[in-house]
Amino acid sequence: MTHEEHSMLTFALRWLPYGGGDEHLFPEFGLLPSAFYQRLQTMLISRAFLGIDFATRQRLLEQCALKLATTAEPTNPKRRGMQIA
Template identity: 75%
Template sequence: MTHDGHSMLAFAIKWLPYGGGDEHLLPEFGLVPSAFYQRLQSVLIQRAFLGIEFATRQQLLEQCAVKLASATEPIRRERKGRRERKGIQIA
């Protein structure tokens, strides 16, 4: 794992009990939350053994999924609104 991967993992574990520490991501890593959680999720999925407990890994994966889903929700609503304004049927 790269140094960045280790740093991201350590940060995520530290902030896991507090909801992620999203406000610190840009100054710490130069990443917006969606980019951070995409990269963290990739690190967690690609590595079979990271030296962390299984439960912690699962919690981090769940947090990534929640954060990424909430990041894309405004985009989905905006696209839906545009389609409705154009008169496109939405199933």
């Protein structure tokens, strides 16, 4: 695990009980919430982390999925009621 990955995981674990701490992501990591949660989700799925129990890992994955679903931008602006000039 890289230093950045370790920092991201530590941050996510610290803020998990409080809903994520999204307002601190850009100052801390230079990432928008969608990028942070995408990277965290990828790390959690693709690697086994020592010291993180299954239940905590699942809670983190659930939070990532929720955050990504709420920050997702539709690819078609007409779906949001926007008009294209």
